[in-house]
Amino acid sequence: AEGLRMGLPENVHRLRVTDGHSVEQVSEATKVPVPVLSAIENGRVNVPPPVLKALSAHFGIPVRDLLK
16 A cells, blocks of 8 residues: 555656656746755655645646645
8 A cells, every 4th residue: 555645756756757857947936945855756755735836736736636
């Protein structure tokens, strides 16, 4: 069974790659620092709500869908 925190890292990575964007491009668009985005994709951080909101707005999906 997959862990509770597996959804976000996989979703952020998949959405970014599907959009054809680098971590740097997403960082610039969302104002989320590159090391934070890398840590999110690697599942190494607890993501604060403002960062979740920025990512959900950038990818055009609700926060709840990012976390699935």
